[in-house]
Amino acid sequence: MLPVERIIGEEGLTMADGALRLAMRLPWYRSLPFSVVEVESLEVDGASVDLSAAKIAYDGAEWPLAANGDQTNAFWFVRDSAFLIVPGQDLVPGSTHDVALTLYVSPPYIPGMKRFNTQAATLSIN
Amino acid sequence: MTTASGPQVGVTLYSFTNEWLLRQFELPDLLQEVARRGLGPNIEIIGFQNFKEFPDVSDDFAARFRDLVAAAGLNPVSCAINSDRFLKPGQQPIDDADLVEYHKRQLRSAKKMGFSLVRYQFALPVHLLPEIAPYAEELDIRMGVEVHAPMWAGHPAVQAYGEMYDKLDTPVLGWIPDFGGTASRIPESMLEAARRAGAAESLLDKLKEVWLEGGMSHEKAGRLREWALAAGHAPAHIQAASLAFFILSNNDPKSWAALVDRTIHIHGKFYGVSEDLVEEAIDYATILPLFRDGGFTGTIVSEWEGHAYDTRDAFLQVERHQAMCRRILAA
Numbered sequence: 223m224l225p226v227e228r229i230i231g232e233e234g235l236t237m238a239d240g241a242l243r244l245a246m247r248l249p250w251y252r253s254l255p256f257s258v259v260e261v262e263s264l265e266v267d268g269a270s271v272d273l274s275a276a277k278i279a280y281d282g283a284e285w286p287l288a289a290n291g292d293q294t295n296a297f298w299f300v301r302d303s304a305f306l307i308v309p310g311q312d313l314v315p316g317s318t319h320d321v322a323l324t325l326y327v328s329p330p331y332i333p334g335m336k337r338f339n340t341q342a343a344t345l346s347i348n
Numbered sequence: 349m350t351t352a353s354g355p356q357v358g359v360t361l362y363s364f365t366n367e368w369l370l371r372q373f374e375l376p377d378l379l380q381e382v383a384r385r386g387l388g389p390n391i392e393i394i395g396f397q398n399f400k401e402f403p404d405v406s407d408d409f410a411a412r413f414r415d416l417v418a419a420a421g422l423n424p425v426s427c428a429i430n431s432d433r434f435l436k437p438g439q440q441p442i443d444d445a446d447l448v449e450y451h452k453r454q455l456r457s458a459k460k461m462g463f464s465l466v467r468y469q470f471a472l473p474v475h476l477l478p479e480i481a482p483y484a485e486e487l488d489i490r491m492g493v494e495v496h497a498p499m500w501a502g503h504p505a506v507q508a509y510g511e512m513y514d515k516l517d518t519p520v521l522g523w524i525p526d527f528g529g530t531a532s533r534i535p536e537s538m539l540e541a542a543r544r545a546g547a548a549e550s551l552l553d554k555l556k557e558v559w560l561e562g563g564m565s566h567e568k569a570g571r572l573r574e575w576a577l578a579a580g581h582a583p584a585h586i587q588a589a590s591l592a593f594f595i596l597s598n599n600d601p602k603s604w605a606a607l608v609d610r611t612i613h614i615h616g617k618f619y620g621v622s623e624d625l626v627e628e629a630i631d632y633a634t635i636l637p638l639f640r641d642g643g644f645t646g647t648i649v650s651e652w653e654g655h656a657y658d659t660r661d662a663f664l665q666v667e668r669h670q671a672m673c674r675r676i677l678a679a
Binding site for chain 2: 224225226228232247251252253254255257258260291294297299300301302328330331332333336
């Protein structure tokens with residue numbers, strides 16, 4: 223996998239207060255507004271995770287995943303991880319899980335381009 | 349202060365995209381490494397790649413950046429800015445006033461960091477140039493639109509910009525040729541990457557055949573895709589084989605002659621330079637003399653884009669590319 227294709231971040235998977243927290247990297251060569259990134263799906267151990275109550279956390283701010291498309295002036299620095307937070311999970315610290323994440327990125331200066339990115343990894347809960 | 353008597357060579361940090369994304373360098377270290385290897389002093393930086401605060405860089409960061417480049421002995425020539433019109437996928441582009449302001453924010457940031465020009469994009473509708481050019485004049489910063497594949501000197505969008513340039517008649521507006529628009533062949537390293545991704549030789553043979561046909565790049569990509577799907581090739585293999593149509597095109601290398609007069613900066617796009625200093629896809633020996641003999645005295649920044657499919661040592665590639673350019677320019 224090329225560096226520009228990576229979407230699961232180096233910080234991996236953690237649990238806090240009953241919520242799963244997954245590090246994500248932006249699969250592009252430059253920073254982009256969050257509004258052009260769609261989190262399509264997350265699977266843990268082969269099961270689809272309900273993202274209806276999920277949130278995005280980045281650089282001290284947090285917003286509902288459902289409102290991510292409105293974040294036209296919040297830029298995801300291409301070096302940074304953003305975090306997908308999913309409440310209501312019960313993964314045990316230290317346990318290991320197969321995680322599959324799928325994102326779409328629509329570069330805002332290339333009309334009509336929508337790139338599909340997916341990555342699977344086996345991660346331990348930090 | 350010396351006055352340049354011919355084209356200078358430099359580097360864009362975009363060449364080091366792999367190293368940057370892998371967090372192998374912080375910005376101060378990357379600047380130092382570029383300086384230590386003698387790849388400057390003239391550099392280009394993509395604002396949205398290397399500056400977290402872009403598009404609105406603070407005075408504090410700008411001051412620190414100016415100190416960093418000064419300490420490294422580098423010269424920040426070009427800051428690449430973006431024309432992000434489509435902030436909500438599938439919806440209408442942002443309105444003209446917002447797009448103009450988006451450019452002004454980036455121009456202000458580039459100026460205060462000490463860059464002498466910006467690279468901008470054709471995604472900026474030509475009718476907005478009369479609103480932006482006076483602001484660039486006020487800031488005293490030049491703007492070069494990047495003529496990038498599939499565009500070339502004869503492309504209708506380039507001609508429309510040329511007409512507006514004539515009308516506005518200001519020294520702040522110019523061209524930034526990107527040589528990927530006049531590739532003479534598909535880079536062998538790109539074909540090899542497609543093979544590694546599983547593309548069959550029959551698919552690559554067809555790719556090379558369609559590459560030579562007429563038409564715009566996106567039409568050729570469509571033609572290849574249609575043929576490949578009917579022939580049973582997997583979508584992932586077709587995507588790997590089609591990369592050439594999205595970042596390169598095969599217009600005449602000599603066509604750059606028409607743009608030399610207003611060229612303010614150059615993207616020396618390349619994919620792989622051999623030990624004997626020959627680039628795989630782009631015919632530098634034909635292109636560079638056009639600019640040298642036409643009086644261009646700006647910078648050709650080495651822009652290695654092999655990172656789109658490869659993880660070779662970018663620093664070595666840039667060193668070879670600069671050696672090749674110097675050899676051709678001195679001939």
